[in-house]
Amino acid sequence: MNESILSLRGVVAGYGAGDILKGVDLEVEAGSVTCLIGPNGAGKSTVLKVVSGLLRPREGTVVYKGEPVERRTARDRLLRGIVHVPQDRSLFPAMTVWDNLLMGGYALRDKREVRRRVDAAAEVFPICRERAHEHAGSLSGGEQKQVELARTLVLDPSIVLLDEPSIGLDPRSRARVFESIRAMAAQGRTVLLVEQNARSGLAASDWGAVLETGVVRLVDRGADLLTNPEVARLYLGGDRPALPTSGETAGADAVLTPAPSHPKETP
Amino acid sequence: MHALIQGIILGILTAGVYALMASGQTLIFGIMKVVNLAQGAMVIFAAYLSYQLFASFGLDPFLAIPITTVVMFALGVAVEWCFLRPLRREDKAELSLLVTFAVALLLEGVMTVVWSTSVRSINTSYANSSWTIAGYQITLVRLWAFLLSLVALGVLYFILQRTGFGRAVRASVQNPESARLLGVRSEAISALGFGLGSATAAAAGSVYGLLYPFNSGSHYDLISRLLSIVLLGGLGSIGGAVIGAVIVSLSSAIVAATISPVWSEMTFFVVLLLVLIIRPRGLFGVASRGAI
Numbered sequence: 154m155n156e157s158i159l160s161l162r163g164v165v166a167g168y169g170a171g172d173i174l175k176g177v178d179l180e181v182e183a184g185s186v187t188c189l190i191g192p193n194g195a196g197k198s199t200v201l202k203v204v205s206g207l208l209r210p211r212e213g214t215v216v217y218k219g220e221p222v223e224r225r226t227a228r229d230r231l232l233r234g235i236v237h238v239p240q241d242r243s244l245f246p247a248m249t250v251w252d253n254l255l256m257g258g259y260a261l262r263d264k265r266e267v268r269r270r271v272d273a274a275a276e277v278f279p280i281c282r283e284r285a286h287e288h289a290g291s292l293s294g295g296e297q298k299q300v301e302l303a304r305t306l307v308l309d310p311s312i313v314l315l316d317e318p319s320i321g322l323d324p325r326s327r328a329r330v331f332e333s334i335r336a337m338a339a340q341g342r343t344v345l346l347v348e349q350n351a352r353s354g355l356a357a358s359d360w361g362a363v364l365e366t367g368v369v370r371l372v373d374r375g376a377d378l379l380t381n382p383e384v385a386r387l388y389l390g391g392d393r394p395a396l397p398t399s400g401e402t403a404g405a406d407a408v409l410t411p412a413p414s415h416p417k418e419t420p
Numbered sequence: 421m422h423a424l425i426q427g428i429i430l431g432i433l434t435a436g437v438y439a440l441m442a443s444g445q446t447l448i449f450g451i452m453k454v455v456n457l458a459q460g461a462m463v464i465f466a467a468y469l470s471y472q473l474f475a476s477f478g479l480d481p482f483l484a485i486p487i488t489t490v491v492m493f494a495l496g497v498a499v500e501w502c503f504l505r506p507l508r509r510e511d512k513a514e515l516s517l518l519v520t521f522a523v524a525l526l527l528e529g530v531m532t533v534v535w536s537t538s539v540r541s542i543n544t545s546y547a548n549s550s551w552t553i554a555g556y557q558i559t560l561v562r563l564w565a566f567l568l569s570l571v572a573l574g575v576l577y578f579i580l581q582r583t584g585f586g587r588a589v590r591a592s593v594q595n596p597e598s599a600r601l602l603g604v605r606s607e608a609i610s611a612l613g614f615g616l617g618s619a620t621a622a623a624a625g626s627v628y629g630l631l632y633p634f635n636s637g638s639h640y641d642l643i644s645r646l647l648s649i650v651l652l653g654g655l656g657s658i659g660g661a662v663i664g665a666v667i668v669s670l671s672s673a674i675v676a677a678t679i680s681p682v683w684s685e686m687t688f689f690v691v692l693l694l695v696l697i698i699r700p701r702g703l704f705g706v707a708s709r710g711a712i
Binding site for chain 2: 207227231238243244245246255256259260
């Protein structure tokens with residue numbers, strides 16, 4: 154792995170009294186696409202919230218560009234180039250598409266620069282100009298996702314945190330989203346992606362990480378994880394694991410056993 | 421027929437004033453999900469300020485509005501800062517009812533101490549002037565009040581639709597988490613939004629003082645009307661508040677003019693109940709991710 158832009162070390166975080174993340178260690182390579190996969194409840198979205206500042210970790214550090222940021226506010230991290238696109242539709246449905254784009258530059262002071270970036274984002278995603286005066290809520294799921302990605306570009310992020318970007322989209326829209334993700338990486342941006350559709354997510358990613366029960370079990374090249382038989386069995390729709398016997402649990406508690414000597418395994 | 425049309429004219433002119441008062445109430449709910457039970461007391465407090473500026477300095481209530489607007493804005497920000505911000509997010513919707521009611525009682529106490537409970541009114545030289553057009557009487561004060569309310573609503577609309585602050589307010593109402601992820605400071609928006617909602621009470625208070633006699637206890641009657649209007653229009657919708665105000669004022673004025681003033685007081689409560697039975701969210705009520 155080349156230079157890391159983001160490091161999570163021993164991150165423990167959760168809601169209320171419980172811990173969702175139980176000591177997450179993860180390195181994210183600058184300029185790469187990294188996909189987090191794992192069962193429901195493993196803590197994938199929680200990792201993104203910890204990185205963007207929506208959730209403060211109870212323990213551990215989040216180092217971004219060499220500097221600890223875990224105590225900084227979400228706004229502060231945004232201004233440093235960490236942009237989070239949450240899983241639920243993140244647009245403002247009763248605002249126009251253009252106003253949604255302008256909101257992307259809300260935290261920036263130079264409003265002329267904001268307009269320049271909005272224009273540039275609309276060049277990449279033409280739908281923003283075509284439907285500029287329509288309410289964002291009237292767009293289809295795929296169209297809304299394009300506007301979300303365009304709004305992300307307005308912030309000129311160094312790292313983009315995408316939570317389930319393909320959820321609920323038709324195959325064509327999904328393909329468009331993954332194209333856009335690759336395009337972001339080609340522009341030198343880093344993408345940390347959570348994707349329930351593990352096969353598509355890993356195929357679009359340079360790196361993949363498997364998260365189980367709040368701990369990163371395995372990190373490897375996306376292409377290599379796609380051919381890992383155990384990953385395939387658990388997450389890629391390969392041979393399904395045996396049904397749990399009494400006393401066992403499935404789903405979030407299914408544990409992937411990493412090869413002890415795997416070169417890319419996290420510490 | 422003459423009485424009916426006169427009632428409609430009166431109802432429309434009064435509606436503008438109620439729309440202004442209710443727009444502040446519904447704006448606060450839209451931003452913070454707080455039902456501000458102190459809005460009526462704020463209007464009466466602004467009416468007292470306007471009264472005092474007129475009594476002490478001879479300042480016309482309409483000209484006093486910029487001063488009272490600044491005071492009411494500051495009061496709103498202070499109330500949000502001191503009493504609402506400390507509430508835990510999960511308890512805010514319920515506890516804010518008690519807190520804002522306590523603020524109303526506090527304001528009532530202050531007004532009673534400063535101005536006593538005697539009924540006051542602002543008697544300008546034009547208070548009883550009126551125009552007669554085609555046999556219909558239009559009171560000058562009500563006409564000015566109506567026009568002022570339209571201007572104030574226009575300013576509010578401009579702020580919400582055309583400024584960065586307004587865009588941030590609307591974004592926070594529609595998707596708070598997403599707004600926060602884009603750098604919107606939700607606490608600042610809440611404070612400024614509460615201040616803006618309270619500031620609408622300034623213009624409304626000046627007008628109220630010109631139109632009606634009032635004392636420190638007048639806010640009870642006022643808040644019941646304001647709540648009826650915002651519930652009728654739908655909590656959180658400014659357009660709904662305007663429509664609600666028109667329905668409330670028109671129905672009351674028409675019944676007063678054609679049947680009896682005795683029945684007019686309860687008319688809009690009957691209309692309210694009917695609307696809520698048919699459409700519990702009000703005419704234009706917003707869901708958790710709605711638009712103001």
